[in-house]
Structure formats: C-alpha cells, structure tokens
Amino acid sequence: xxxxxxxxxxxxxxxxxxxxxxxxxxxxxxxxxxxxxxxxxxxxxxxxxxxxxxxxxxxxxxxxxxxxxxxxxxxxxxxxxxxxxxxxxxxxxxxxxxxxxxxxxxxxxxxxxxxxxxxxxxxxxxxxxxxxxxxxxxxxxxxxxxxxxxxxxxxxxxxxxxxxxxxxxxxxxxxxxxxxxxxxxxxxxxxxxxxxxxxxxxxxxxxxxxxxxxxxxxxxxxxxxxxxxxxxxxxxxxxxxxxxxxxxxxxxxxxxxxxxxxxxxxxxxxxxxxxxxxxxxxxxxxxxxxxxxxxxxxxxxxxxxxxxxxxxxxxxxxxxxxxxxxxxxxxxxxxxxxxxxxxxxxxxxxxxxxxxxx
Ligand SMILES: Cc1ncc(COP(=O)(O)O)c(C=O)c1O
Numbered sequence: 001x002x003x004x005x006x007x008x009x010x011x012x013x014x015x016x017x018x019x020x021x022x023x024x025x026x027x028x029x030x031x032x033x034x035x036x037x038x039x040x041x042x043x044x045x046x047x048x049x050x051x052x053x054x055x056x057x058x059x060x061x062x063x064x065x066x067x068x069x070x071x072x073x074x075x076x077x078x079x080x081x082x083x084x085x086x087x088x089x090x091x092x093x094x095x096x097x098x099x100x101x102x103x104x105x106x107x108x109x110x111x112x113x114x115x116x117x118x119x120x121x122x123x124x125x126x127x128x129x130x131x132x133x134x135x136x137x138x139x140x141x142x143x144x145x146x147x148x149x150x151x152x153x154x155x156x157x158x159x160x161x162x163x164x165x166x167x168x169x170x171x172x173x174x175x176x177x178x179x180x181x182x183x184x185x186x187x188x189x190x191x192x193x194x195x196x197x198x199x200x201x202x203x204x205x206x207x208x209x210x211x212x213x214x215x216x217x218x219x220x221x222x223x224x225x226x227x228x229x230x231x232x233x234x235x236x237x238x239x240x241x242x243x244x245x246x247x248x249x250x251x252x253x254x255x256x257x258x259x260x261x262x263x264x265x266x267x268x269x270x271x272x273x274x275x276x277x278x279x280x281x282x283x284x285x286x287x288x289x290x291x292x293x294x295x296x297x298x299x300x301x302x303x304x305x306x307x308x309x310x311x312x313x314x315x316x317x318x319x320x321x322x323x324x325x326x327x328x329x330x331x332x333x334x335x336x337x338x339x340x341x342x343x344x345x346x347x348x349x350x351x352x353x354x355x356x357x358x
C-alpha cells in the first residue's frame with residue numbers, strides 16, 4: 001500500500017460532507033441557527049446533558065485506562081433492553097458497528113441492503129470493495145420480504161434499517177422476522193431510532209444467532225457529540241466480536257460513565273421521547289398543510305417530505321434563514337428530511353418553509 005494506491009482504491013468513495021458548520025452559516029450575523037439535519041435530540045436541554053457530562057468528568061480518572069465502566073454500562077443496557085449483559089458490546093457510535101461488520105467481509109462477498117436507506121452502508125461497502133445489492137422498497141416504502149430474500153440470496157450480510165432512515169417508517173415485525181429466519185448470513189438490524197418506534201427485536205437475539213442489532217446514544221439519549229453506541233447479539237457473536245475483532249478500549253472512561261449516567265436518567269429521556277412523538281404528529285400535519293409539500297408518516301425522530309418546487313432552491317432558502325435540513329435521494333428523486341423539534345422551533349421551521357416554497 002502506498003499513497004497512490006490508496007487514493008486510487010478510494011476513487012469511488014464519496015467524501016462524507018455534513019452540512020456547513022453553524023459558525024459558517026451565521027457569518028457574524030445576528031442569527032440563531034436551527035440544526036435540523038442530523039436527527040439529534042433537541043427535547044433534552046443542553047444544560048441537562050452537560051450536567052451528566054460534568055458529573056461523569058468528576059468521577060473519572062483520565063490518567064488510567066477504563067476499568068469496569070464498560071461492564072457497568074453493559075449491565076445497564078441489558079436491563080433496559082431485557083437481555084443479558086454478555087449480549088451487549090459497546091461501540092464508538094453506531095457507525096463503528098457498521099464499519100466492523102463490513103470489515104469482516106472479503107472482496108467478492110456481497111451485501112444486500114433494504115433500500116433506499118442510510119448512506120453509510122453503501123459507503124462501507126465501497127470502502128471494503130464489496131458489492132452492494134439494493135433490495136428496493138415498494139414505492140409506498142413498504143417492505144416485501146419474499147422479494148428481498150430472493151435478491152439477498154448469496155449475500156454474506158443483509159442490512160435492514162428499522163425504522164428506516166430516511167423514509168422514517170418501521171416495517172411490520174413479522175416481515176423483519178421473516179427476513180431474519182429466511183436469510184443464511186448475518187442480518188444487521190439498525191435500530192438507531194428504536195426509542196421513537198413501536199417495537200424492538202432486541203429480545204430475539206437469544207433465538208436468532210445471525211441477528212446483530214445496532215443501537216446508539218446519539219438520538220433519543222442525546223449524546224451524539226460523545227460518540228457512543230452499542231451492539232446487541234447472541235453471546236457467542238458478542239464475545240467473538242468484542243474479544244477478537246475490537247481494539248481493547250474503543251470508548252473512553254469518561255464517555256462510558258456519561259452513558260451510565262444517561263441511562264440513570266432514562267425516565268427523563270422517555271419523557272422527551274413522548275414529547276417528540278407528539279411533535280412529530282404535529283409537524284407532519286403542519287407540513288402537509290403547506291401548499292406544494294407532501295410529508296410522510298414517521299416512526300422515527302425525523303420527517304421526510306417533498307416539495308413541488310425544486311429542492312435545491314427550497315434547501316438554500318431555508319439555509320439563508322438559518323435552518324439546516326438534510327437533502328435525501330429516494331428512488332432517484334430529491335426529498336428533504338427534517339428533525340422533529342420542540343414546538344417553538346417547529347413553528348419557526350414551518351414558517352420558513354412556507355416562505356421558501358412560496
Ligand atoms: C440509521 C442510522 N444508523 C446509524 C447511525 C449512526 O449513529 P451514531 O454513529 O451517531 O451512533 C445513524 C446516524 O444518523 C443513523 O441514522
């Protein structure tokens with residue numbers, strides 16, 4: 001490997017370019033930027049979460065490697081999800097699990113992803129040089145398990161994002177179980193938005209040894225900036241991944257402790273989730289009242305919508321008013337995705353969108 005071969009191998013990998021940083025958008029103007037592009041939890045106050053972090057900092061000795069914080073966090077996660085702690089592995093955000101599972105594939109393998117979906121799966125496939133088969137949802141975003149299994153035949157990994165990003169819908173439980181039962185290889189079930197949805201399949205990891213579930217503290221648990229996630233799978237798989245394929249200290253003792261403290265705040269998190277669900281209903285209905293806008297129902301903390309006006313103009317007009325949303329391509333057409341936010345912020349967004357689509 002040298003610099004030239006590395007950059008040649010990376011030719012097809014699109015750089016991940018998040019929206020411009022808030023400071024760049026403000027450009028010295030007197031403007032409060034509304035960041036609604038990454039599905040973060042704006043229902044928990046910054047102060048609440050900062051206090052958790054401060055407490056964690058006071059209890060942490062940064063001079064030494066993590067001790068038993070990881071075990072404590074795994075136990076709490078297990079209790080929360082009604083599973084065993086040896087069915088839990090801690091990761092640096094959910095993204096690390098995606099990277100890890102794809103890194104276990106060999107060139108020549110293929111991966112099937114129920115699509116359109118989260119952009120990190122195609123990216124990970126490109127990084128690994130494996131083929132990605134896109135098992136397309138029906139035009140109304142529904143999942144056809146039989147068709148998906150047919151397309152996934154021969155793949156080493158099947159990825160299902162549930163609720164799906166960016167469409168927002170959660171697939172019927174029986175359909176997902178059909179996929180897990182009918183697929184020969186590993187199934188990565190991405191439940192990053194589970195807390196906002198109707199169900200989780202976490203308890204099924206004892207039953208299905210090919211099921212690997214991704215979860216994160218970045219969404220409902222309000223810790224996106226700290227990069228903390230976890231994997232739920234059967235004991236054998238967790239012990240292999242954790243003891244053989246992970247580096248020993250993927251997450252710092254400070255962040256592990258913050259995770260422990262955040263789980264202690266689970267009732268507050270749940271309250272914030274309940275509020276977000278109410279605001280999701282309000283936002284979807286308000287979006288559909290805006291002329292030329294069609295919004296889709298969601299089981300996550302964001303809503304996907306399309307506009308009659310070209311998306312670029314709408315996106316730019318929102319940005320000029322200090323509102324960042326996310327551009328998404330679904331079945332070859334551009335859509336926008338907006339994070340559900342507390343009412344005042346939601347109202348500001350709807351007002352700006354009315355202006356932008358006029
Ligand atoms: C579907 C899905 N999975 C995984 C992730 C990764 O989350 P994180 O790495 O912040 O835990 C995201 C982030 O937006 C996501 O939308």
